[in-house]
Every structure is written in C-alpha cells, then in structure tokens.
Amino acid sequence: MAGLTINEAAVTTGWSPRMLRYVESAGLIEPQRSAAGYRLYGPEELQRLRTLRELLEGHGIGLGDVGFALRLRRDTDLRDAVEAWFEAEVTRPADIPDSAWLRWEQEKHQRLLAALSD
Amino acid sequence: MAGLTINEAAVTTGWSPRMLRYVESAGLIEPQRSAAGYRLYGPEELQRLRTLRELLEGHGIGLGDVGFALRLRRDTDLRDAVEAWFEAEVTRPADIPDSAWLRWEQEKHQRLLAALSD
DNA sequence: GCAACCTTGACACGATCGTGATAAGGTTTG
DNA sequence: CAAACCTTATCACGATCGTGTCAAGGTTGC
Numbered sequence: 001m002a003g004l005t006i007n008e009a010a011v012t013t014g015w016s017p018r019m020l021r022y023v024e025s026a027g028l029i030e031p032q033r034s035a036a037g038y039r040l041y042g043p044e045e046l047q048r049l050r051t052l053r054e055l056l057e058g059h060g061i062g063l064g065d066v067g068f069a070l071r072l073r074r075d076t077d078l079r080d081a082v083e084a085w086f087e088a089e090v091t092r093p094a095d096i097p098d099s100a101w102l103r104w105e106q107e108k109h110q111r112l113l114a115a116l117s118d
Numbered sequence: 119m120a121g122l123t124i125n126e127a128a129v130t131t132g133w134s135p136r137m138l139r140y141v142e143s144a145g146l147i148e149p150q151r152s153a154a155g156y157r158l159y160g161p162e163e164l165q166r167l168r169t170l171r172e173l174l175e176g177h178g179i180g181l182g183d184v185g186f187a188l189r190l191r192r193d194t195d196l197r198d199a200v201e202a203w204f205e206a207e208v209t210r211p212a213d214i215p216d217s218a219w220l221r222w223e224q225e226k227h228q229r230l231l232a233a234l235s236d
Numbered sequence: 237g238c239a240a241c242c243t244t245g246a247c248a249c250g251a252t253c254g255t256g257a258t259a260a261g262g263t264t265t266g
Numbered sequence: 267c268a269a270a271c272c273t274t275a276t277c278a279c280g281a282t283c284g285t286g287t288c289a290a291g292g293t294t295g296c
Contacts, residue, residue, distance in 0.1 A: 005242070018285060021244090036293055038242055048206055055203050059196050064283070065186045068179070069200050072187065078177050082187050085173050088166055123272070136256060139274095154263055156272055182253070 003032060003040030013049040020049070026067040028052065121150060121158030131167040138167070144185040146170065 009031075010017045020039070023029050029048055031039045041049075056062065072079050127149075128135045138157070141147050147166055149157045159167075174180065190197050 007241075016285075018287085022284070034242090034293095036242080037244095038293080048203070051203055051206060055199055059193075059199060061186070061196070062283080064182075066200065066203070068183045068186055069190065070204070072190075073204065075177075078179070081173055081177060082184065085166070085169055085184070086188070086191065088169060125271075134255075137254080140254070152263095152272090154272075155274095156263080180253080 003042045004046065006039045006041070009039075009041035009046060009049070013046055014053060015049060023049070023052070023063065026063050027070055028063065028066060121160045122164065124157045124159070127157075127159035127164060127167070131164055132171060133167060141167070141170070141181065144181050145188055146181065146184060 004012065006017045006020055009015075010020060013020075015023065020029075020041075024031070024039075029045050029052070031041045031045050034040055052066070055066070072082065122130065124135045124138055127133075128138060131138075133141065138147075138159075142149070142157075147163050147170070149159045149163050152158055170184070173184070190200065
C-alpha cells in the first residue's frame with residue numbers, strides 16, 4: 001500500500017485515530033483512499049499532521065480556528081467581507097456632523113420608547 | 119454625553135446590552151468610556167455593530183471566528199505560522215524517495231509495537 | 237479462514253461558547 | 267433624593283467542540 005494506514009499514522013504523528021478522522025472532517029488533512037476506502041497517509045500528510053500539532057500548541061489556537069483560516073483563504077467572498085468589515089470607515093453623508101447624527105439617533109430612541117409604552 | 123449609552127446602542131443596533139459587552143470582550147468593538155466608566159457608542163461603533171451583524175448572518179460565521187480573524191491580522195507571528203502551514207511542502211531530504219521514507223516509517227511503527235509488547 | 241485491521245455511525249462527557257438573568261453597588265438626572 | 271440608568275461579577279442553560287469508546291460490518295494478510 002502506498003501510504004500508512006490510520007493507526008500507523010496515529011502512532012507516528014501523535015494524533016489518535018479518532019482525531020485524524022476529525023482533522024479530516026475539518027477539511028485540514030484529507031489523505032488518499034485505497035480502493036476499499038482505507039485512508040492512506042503519505043509523507044506529506046504525516047509531515048503536515050506533525051506541524052499542525054506544533055501550530056496549535058505553539059499559538060494556543062484550535063482546529064476550528066485553522067478550519068476558519070482555511071475557509072478564509074478558499075472563500076473569496078468571505079475573505080473580502082471580513083476584510084471590508086475590519087477596514088470599514090463610517091459611511092454616512094459627510095455633511096451631517098456627529099453631533100447632529102447622534103441627536104437623531106437619540107430621538108429615534110425616544111420615539112421607540114414612546115412607542116413601547118403605549 | 120458624546121455618544122449613546124449601552125442600552126441606547128442596543129436599541130439602535132439590535133444587539134442586546136449583554137451581547138454588546140460580549141462583543142467588546144472579543145475585542146471587536148471597544149467604545150469610548152465616560153469619566154465614570156460608562157460605555158459611549160459613537161456613530162462609527164454603531165455602524166460597525168450593524169454591519170457586524172450582517173457579516174455574521176450573511177456568512178454563517180461566529181463572533182469567535184471574527185475574533186480569530188482579528189488575531190490573524192494583529193499577530194504577525196500567528197499569521198505567518200498559519201500561512202506557512204497552509205503552504206508547507208514536504209521538507210525532507212530530496213534524495214530519499216517516498217518509498218524508502220515510507221518503509222522507514224513503517225519499520226519505526228513496528229519497533230514501537232515491539233517495544234509496547236514487552 | 238480467521239485475526240487484525242479498516243470503515244461509518246452513534247452515544248457520552250467535560251470544556252467552552254453564546255446568551256440571559258440577577259445581584260451589589262456607583263452615576264446621572266429631573 | 268429617588269428613579270432610572272450604568273458598572274462588574276456570577277450563575278445558568280442549551281449548543282457546539284474535542285475526544286474517547288463502542289457497535290456493525292467490510293478488507294487484508296498469513
């Protein structure tokens with residue numbers, strides 16, 4: 001067979017077989033499969049499993065975090081949306097000064113309160 | 119006061135006051151404070167709270183995810199480490215072919231098993 | 237052909253997340 | 267000065283995460 005089976009991979013990487021399946025379900029490491037469906041871990045997968053462990057422990061992050069980072073780099077829409085949110089400036093007519101804008105918000109608030117107390 | 123208080127901000131953004139504090143604890147929106155320590159939400163914070171809601175709902179992600187994205191863009195070490203992991207190629211002496219490498223791994227496995235069964 | 241592997245699926249359990257509620261105390265305002 | 271706000275801290279509770287374990291069944295190898 002052209003690769004280690006899941007138990008062998010577990011021994012050489014330090015992950016449990018259960019976790020190897022879990023890591024796979026997170027889309028992080030997806031080994032080849034034999035004709036019968038057995039997972040076959042090649043050198044690259046084994047190496048990445050080892051460094052994944054270091055990555056998580058070294059920075060106190062979780063599998064879900066790396067999974068999200070993966071989504072970020074695959075889903076352009078998502079990446080752009082997140083990026084846009086971080087960089088968002090106030091997009092509001094420049095001719096309304098903060099003070100007026102706040103006053104309007106506060107009045108809206110009071111209208112809401114008034115409506116509630118009916 | 120130069121901004122809305124937490125309950126006013128809650129009404130105009132749709133978040134609960136509890137969640138506004140939670141969002142702050144995630145480092146996502148940190149409003150100014152009055153002298154007495156009251157949170158004061160300005161136009162920018164209010165706008166970002168509204169778009170944050172859209173971001174989460176529009177992409178099925180969570181506050182923790184955005185929090186992690188924030189860590190990614192602030193912590194260069196982390197970003198580089200994650201990036202490096204995604205791009206990692208096998209870093210193993212090129213003169214050892216896969217077949218030999220795998221054989222070595224499998225033998226190590228057998229040595230381990232032998233050691234265990236002592 | 238049988239022992240030792242592999243598969244998926246499910247149940248379980250502690251830890252953390254997302255969220256509300258409540259308490260004890262300080263601040264603002266009419 | 268009292269009502270209505272604000273603060274932090276805590277308890278609670280369902281949902282999800284990380285992980286183990288077990289069951290039912292297919293595959294491999296001596």
